[in-house]
Amino acid sequence: MSTKGTSDARGAENGARKGSADAKRAESPHGTNALPEHVLDEIRELPARYPQHRSAVMPALDLAQEELGFLSPEAMSEVAAALDLDPGYVEGVATFYTLFHLQPIGRHRFYVCTNLSCSLRGSSDIVEHVKSAIGVREAGEVSKDGLFSYEEVECLGACEYAPMMRLDHEYHYDLTPVTITSLVAERRAPLSAAAKASRSRTRVAAPPDKAPPKKRAPRTKKIG
Amino acid sequence: MAELRGSFGVARNHLLTRWFGTEDLHRLEVYESKAGGYAALRKALLDMKPADLVNEVKTSGLRGRGGAGFATGVKWSFINRDAPGPKYVVVNADESEPGTSKDRYIMENSPHMLLEGIMIAAYAVGANQAWVYIRGEYDGPHRMLVEAIAEARAKGYLGPKPMGVNYPLDIQLYRGHGAYICGEETALLESLEGKRAQPRSRPPFPAVKGAWARPTLLNNVETLSTVPWIINNGGAAYVKFGTEKSPGTRLMSVSGNVRKPGVYEVELGQTFRHVIMELAGGPPEGRRMKVFWPGGSSAPVLPESMLDTHTDMEALAAARSMGGSGGVIVMDDSHCVVKAASRLLRFYAHESCGKCTPCRVGGDWAVRTYDRILANEGSQVELGILERVADGLQNGRCLCGLGDSAGWVIDSTFRHFREEYEDHALRHTCKVGSDA
Numbered sequence: 001m002s003t004k005g006t007s008d009a010r011g012a013e014n015g016a017r018k019g020s021a022d023a024k025r026a027e028s029p030h031g032t033n034a035l036p037e038h039v040l041d042e043i044r045e046l047p048a049r050y051p052q053h054r055s056a057v058m059p060a061l062d063l064a065q066e067e068l069g070f071l072s073p074e075a076m077s078e079v080a081a082a083l084d085l086d087p088g089y090v091e092g093v094a095t096f097y098t099l100f101h102l103q104p105i106g107r108h109r110f111y112v113c114t115n116l117s118c119s120l121r122g123s124s125d126i127v128e129h130v131k132s133a134i135g136v137r138e139a140g141e142v143s144k145d146g147l148f149s150y151e152e153v154e155c156l157g158a159c160e161y162a163p164m165m166r167l168d169h170e171y172h173y174d175l176t177p178v179t180i181t182s183l184v185a186e187r188r189a190p191l192s193a194a195a196k197a198s199r200s201r202t203r204v205a206a207p208p209d210k211a212p213p214k215k216r217a218p219r220t221k222k223i224g
Numbered sequence: 225m226a227e228l229r230g231s232f233g234v235a236r237n238h239l240l241t242r243w244f245g246t247e248d249l250h251r252l253e254v255y256e257s258k259a260g261g262y263a264a265l266r267k268a269l270l271d272m273k274p275a276d277l278v279n280e281v282k283t284s285g286l287r288g289r290g291g292a293g294f295a296t297g298v299k300w301s302f303i304n305r306d307a308p309g310p311k312y313v314v315v316n317a318d319e320s321e322p323g324t325s326k327d328r329y330i331m332e333n334s335p336h337m338l339l340e341g342i343m344i345a346a347y348a349v350g351a352n353q354a355w356v357y358i359r360g361e362y363d364g365p366h367r368m369l370v371e372a373i374a375e376a377r378a379k380g381y382l383g384p385k386p387m388g389v390n391y392p393l394d395i396q397l398y399r400g401h402g403a404y405i406c407g408e409e410t411a412l413l414e415s416l417e418g419k420r421a422q423p424r425s426r427p428p429f430p431a432v433k434g435a436w437a438r439p440t441l442l443n444n445v446e447t448l449s450t451v452p453w454i455i456n457n458g459g460a461a462y463v464k465f466g467t468e469k470s471p472g473t474r475l476m477s478v479s480g481n482v483r484k485p486g487v488y489e490v491e492l493g494q495t496f497r498h499v500i501m502e503l504a505g506g507p508p509e510g511r512r513m514k515v516f517w518p519g520g521s522s523a524p525v526l527p528e529s530m531l532d533t534h535t536d537m538e539a540l541a542a543a544r545s546m547g548g549s550g551g552v553i554v555m556d557d558s559h560c561v562v563k564a565a566s567r568l569l570r571f572y573a574h575e576s577c578g579k580c581t582p583c584r585v586g587g588d589w590a591v592r593t594y595d596r597i598l599a600n601e602g603s604q605v606e607l608g609i610l611e612r613v614a615d616g617l618q619n620g621r622c623l624c625g626l627g628d629s630a631g632w633v634i635d636s637t638f639r640h641f642r643e644e645y646e647d648h649a650l651r652h653t654c655k656v657g658s659d660a
Binding site for chain 2 (some may be wrong): 044051052054055056057058059061092093096097098099100111114116117119120153154155156157159160161162166169170171213
């Protein structure tokens with residue numbers, strides 16, 4: 001846990017450098033990067049689902065990340081305590097997997113696939129468009145309004161729709177500069193229904209989109 | 225209906241995808257009423273003994289569709305059904321091999337087909353509990369499976385007495401969190417146990433000591449989704465498709481520089497010319513195909529001149545490649561092989577779990593060497609390094625296949641495109657000039 005002290009400092013520094021968003025984020029929503037009691041209660045109930053309690057560590061980190069937007073050192077320690085695991089162990093798990101974020105990130109994350117199938121169909125252009133559309137220079141940097149960040153990721157398993165990406169728990173296919181621009185615009189308009197829906201923390205089950213989301217219809221197909 | 229790209233509907237060889245495209249196929253009632261779903265489970269539980277099921281799958285000659293192509297029935301028979309204590313079925317739905325999207329295609333189209341296969345497998349090997357380890361990025365397929373499992377529970381197919389038979393069955397989902405290595409079966413088990421996903425040394429094999437140290441059957445999504453067809457129609461009917469040693473059909477996701485990328489169901493033994501040129505429409509107008517990866521990025525590349533290679537595993541082995549995950553990546557002549565290989569090495573270096581030294585160190589060495597070559601700082605020295613690193617990564621020097629795969633990328637692109645490497649490293653030019 002040697003990064004514990006420094007990462008707070010780094011968070012503050014980032015906040016100063018990249019604008020108010022990080023700073024605000026690093027303090028919100030509970031002021032201390034700590035997990036609220038109801039989340040900890042949920043975490044304490046997880047181990048019963050598995051033959052061994054250790055298996056609960058990733059679902060627990062999921063809940064923590066969903067709550068805070070990223071995994072702060074405090075949150076990881078609290079997860080460890082709630083599951084009766086060593087904090088270093090929990091951090092070791094969190095650092096291994098790319099879907100756990102140890103730094104604050106944008107509320108909407110563009111995970112743009114840049115592996116071979118997508119790069120053969122122009123994903124590097126898509127990355128450039130994402131960068132300019134959200135106004136950041138590099139992967140992981142949070143946009144000034146705190147809304148966006150992007151990452152280049154490995155194959156997401158939807159190669160027949162390349163170039164593609166994952167954004168807000170949905171796949172977006174056959175990407176073009178136009179789709180990127182409109183996806184960003186929809187999320188910037190704070191009162192639009194689409195943006196509201198995509199920000200809500202608890203998502204209702206909806207089936208995946210099998211088609212290029214031309215008008216970014218929030219998946220509204222028939223499932224129970 | 226959203227656009228499906230790939231096989232669906234009636235065709236002689238559409239064993240898996242016959243009903244894909246049917247409206248609401250993901251609903252249990254549609255799967256049952258239209259696609260004859262859960263008839264195989266009924267037959268398995270009511271009319272067959274577990275040993276019969278294992279034998280039927282053995283007869284079918286079905287081989288694992290995840291990558292290694294191990295005989296599924298034989299794998300099933302490794303589990304001692306009578307051993308006391310819990311046993312598990314663990315489903316590998318961590319599809320992350322670059323260029324592979326077939327398991328997603330199955331889960332999105334027909335989640336109940338997978339569930340039915342899982343239930344039959346569980347009954348066959350004496351497990352009451354199955355876990356589907358699904359990659360974290362697959363939000364859509366995850367939602368589909370959540371719904372499908374809820375429907376199966378409501379119907380009683382999952383629960384204490386499926387089909388009225390006193391054999392409790394349950395299926396749980398476990399989400400991955402972004403690690404390619406979890407596609408490797410023992411790394412997947414580590415991850416399922418809440419650990420960093422680093423492969424275990426074998427033996428003991430998962431059949432003896434798998435998830436939570438219990439006997440565990442690990443199968444891929446497509447493998448298990450094929451089981452209902454085999455139980456319905458018999459193993460003998462399955463071997464009428466494909467070749468003698470690679471029977472049946474498999475889903476091949478064709479991507480990259482083709483006109484009709486998609487997930488196609490292909491009878492094993494058909495040629496890649498059929499898959500790439502006919503099914504996927506060949507390269508775009510005015511372009512010529514250059515190279516293809518026949519089974520995901522880990523399968524050694526084959527040049528265009530080898531398009532007539534057959535898709536069965538033996539033919540691919542003879543061509544010094546493999547069927548792998550069925551992900552066919554096609555690259556045309558506007559792209560540079562060295563840059564493509566460099567991109568893939570970056571992937572393997574990034575995804576190395578760090579446990580075995582050749583893979584942990586070799587991947588980074590290769591990436592740095594490619595960087596020098598592509599920055600026109602290469603020489604014979606860099607080519608020599610790549611060859612040595614490729615050798616060091618291969619031949620079982622690592623616990624799992626990730627290192628080998630990285631080595632094969634270097635090795636096979638070298639073998640078939642030596643001249644492009646020399647252009648870059650020795651002459652500091654690229655005849656293609658584009659990004660990979």
